[in-house]
Amino acid sequence: MTCQGSSATLFVIDDDADYREALCELLEWAGFRVLPVSNGRDAVALFSASPERPCLVLLDVRMPHMDGIQLYRWLREHGPPSVRDVDVVFVTAAEDKVRALGVPFFAKPVDPEKIIGLAKTYCRGGAAA
């Protein structure tokens, strides 16, 4: 899943395949380069192996293997230095769980235009329009 003419990549980490695919399609059609990841464990592997620093991570909370909050803590405490301070925004229906973290979040169901606005803010270089 790639998009020509863009540089920075957004990571969409969500276990719901339909939602993940839908969000990636929306962001791609809005001109962003997107990498879908289906759970926290796969995200750890990706962050550990890839030299690429995403411009933004859109992160779900409730996922198998490793949930979004565990992944967030791993990133901040044990992530490779190049991604330890990467921008993360939770996109979740479990607002109560992320509110305590003090991390920006969007409640599901999301307003798609707000997600695009967010991507434009963090990944300006990647947007076609």
Added chain:
Amino acid sequence: MDRLDRAAREAWRRYTSVGALPHALLRPNTYRAWERCHELRVDPTRPRAEALSTIDTERLLGRRADLIRAARPYMLALSRAAGGLRHAAMIADEGGALLALAGDAETETDPNFPSAGSLLAEEIAGANGVGTTLAGRCYVELVGPEHFIGGFHAFTCQGVPLLDSDRVVGVLSTSVREVAASESLHGILLVASQGVEAELARERLEHAVRGLEAADPLEARRFDALRQDVIQALSAARVRVASAARASVPERVDARVRTLALAQRELETFKRRADLCLDLVAADEGEVRPLVVDQVVRGVVDLLETELSVRGVGITLAAGEPAVLVRGEKVLRKEVFRVLLEALEAAPTGSEVVARLAATAEPPGLELRLVLATAPTGARPLARHFWALGDSRRGVAG
């Protein structure tokens, strides 16, 4: 559509000059709408819709904030799909009062175009995309002069009635200046209307789960987790509709059709799961009738899809003869939900649970057994529920 436009224009000319309703010049639905307008003595020369006062409009918007909130993301998607054309996507209440619109700047500020508080019921504004949709309780398209009042002849409008628990609660409508543009919005409008209905169901579900908090906080937390899972499908559908709105360029027409089909499927999934979740939260027993237990089990397993995935547990229903129980439908769903959850909580990660329905002879009845199929020492029972024969609400009917 040019022929349609010319015929309707001639029909309107004849009606306003000699009072004739020219049947042959109008499409059947339009003709029926004009007949109603004629009987209601609507003035066809009216230049614009009547409107509520500012204070009454504010009260109306306050009362129907739920509907406006539900419609907003879909109106924005419709507006985006219309692109740079003169257009408006509108939401109206069940009486035809316009609640909100999203359009291009020129249309939104046009004093002759309806705005929040405009009254679009047929008896006031004649045949139009909102009022005629409400009168017929079905999808309506009106091209230019098919509108009954002259003030609306510049527009081509479509409307879809919105249902909440089988009651019409409003209309989602589009209005554009070009017929071709209206046709290109048709698919999105139909799916968007289902999206608005799903958003209303979501609000009902959230209200029901919040209602549990005072009486049983633990139960409320359990159902809130389920609510979070259920709205995933709605989230996906909302995003798909927004994507489809961005696929208005010709080379993406096929992608738009595919995306809308996926959105529709996700909305159906959401609706099915939300209805089931509402049954589980409800205090009443539901209608007592024969129920196929296998189907109820499958429905609850479907509802628990995310929970199963997060826990890394699979549940399969063993094949068998269909079992039917005469039971309150909500009670049966709650019983199946409880026993599946009990099994799920006892099952280790990575395990496979088998659900089996079996008639029992002594005592006579039906049993749902859940066993751990992947236990190293063979199948291990996890949970069971028994329905006895003999009373009209619990008996095995066949």
